[in-house]
Amino acid sequence: MYSEEEYLAALRQITELKGELSKAQRRYAAVTEFMSHTSHEIRTPMNSIISLATIGEEENYGRSSCLYFKQIRESAEYQLEILNDILDMARIESGSVTLYPEPYSLEDLADNLSTIISPMMDQKNIDFSLEFHDMFADTLVVDKLRLRQIFLNLLSNAAKFTPEKGKVEMTVSQLAASGGKVRTVFVVKDNGVGMSAEFIDKMFTPFAQERTAASAEIQGTGLGLPIAKQLTELMDGTMRVKSALGVGTTFTVEIDCLPAGEAGSTEKSVTGNIDLSGKRALIIDDHSINRILEVKLLRRAGFETEAVNNGYEGLKKFSSSEPYYYDIILMDVKMPVMDGLEATEKIRALERPDAKTVKIVAMSANAYPEDIERSAKAGMDTHIAKPVIPAVLYSSLSKLFADEDKH
DSSP: OOOHHHHHHHHHHHHHHHHHHHHHHHHHHHHHHHHHHHHHHHHHHHHHHHHHHHHHHHHTTTSTHHHHHHHHHHHHHHHHHHHHHHHHHHHHHTTOOOOOOEEEEHHHHHHHHHHHHHHHHHHTTOEEEEEEESOSOOEEEEOHHHHHHHHHHHHHHHHHHSOTTOEEEEEEEEEEOGGGOEEEEEEEEEOSSOOOHHHHTTTTSTTOOOOOTTTTTOOOOSOHHHHHHHHHHHTTOEEEEEEETTTEEEEEEEEEEOBOOTTOOOOOOOOSOOOOTTOEEEEEOSOHHHHHHHHHHHHHTTOEEEEESSHHHHHHHHHHSOTTOOSEEEEESSOSSSOHHHHHHHHHTSSSTTTTTSEEEEEESOOSHHHHHHHHHHTOSEEEESSOOHHHHHHHHHHHHHHHHHO
16 A cells, blocks of 8 residues: 555656646647748748749750759759758657558559659669569558658669769568568668768768768758668668768668558559540649649640639639539648638538549648648548649649549
């Protein structure tokens, strides 16, 4: 039996722990809100700059002005990379990163990585390959966004630090692990500039960068590797590196995950040509430049488009249309008058036959797992981060309509 004094002491300790938990929850909420607001306010104009510069490059191809658009785009992409890395590092160090494990196909991972990384490799004529060996569990229970982030960081670094006509290869293999888990081994290898033994000891320190004659003009924040390393460790994985100056670098990442079985990921990428011509899209975005860009991208894919500037106007437009008039809605999330989440919920609640089936795509400068989860809860079918990568947009739209054709 506890004495009254011991009981009161335990009660005080429980009260203190509850107070500390409450403080930690408030700090987490404050950090999350700050990151979300900062991300949106900075990424939104950066999206416009990058997208307009990309269109300027395409429309001025072969002219001297094309170079200026290219330099604007590359500078803006670098600024966006810095922003993303700083925000992610702040979240990791504050302990406010939450993992969201779910079934995810490694084949889908490969398709996604190739879509984003291949253009970077092609610009420098780098021989890039991604291969699977000794695989027995394609679909794993893992945080797919963070897993992609690890290898996008490693592969983009490999592209940066590998010279023209170099070679980058990624291999994926598996071993049995304890507890019914699968140990997946990812190896990213390049024959680039490499790193010195001295720098390898501090390569995972935030902002650390090695400056040599071969890498002096390569831009970077020095945060990509620390972020990849810490995300790997958050997943209870390990990351090892071998490197030598002038020879190249090899990263080996090992992560143990539970297999998800056959019913896993539904994110299979669409590689075939799917005709989207004649489909109607409603674009809802408060930013005029974003509306212009999204209209342009969709019209290139064959869509007929209409656009409004807030969720309330979008709700009215959809409500007054004939059933099944719109095939898809591209919905910005943060807007005045009525935001995208509320507009989506109200559209889904309408008493008309297409209210539940019309495709709604979140288009947002916020792309953290919490943001994607909120979009899904509101009734959106998928979430595309801004700045919009045309190949990712077209692939996502093609997948949505390919899935429709299967039913």
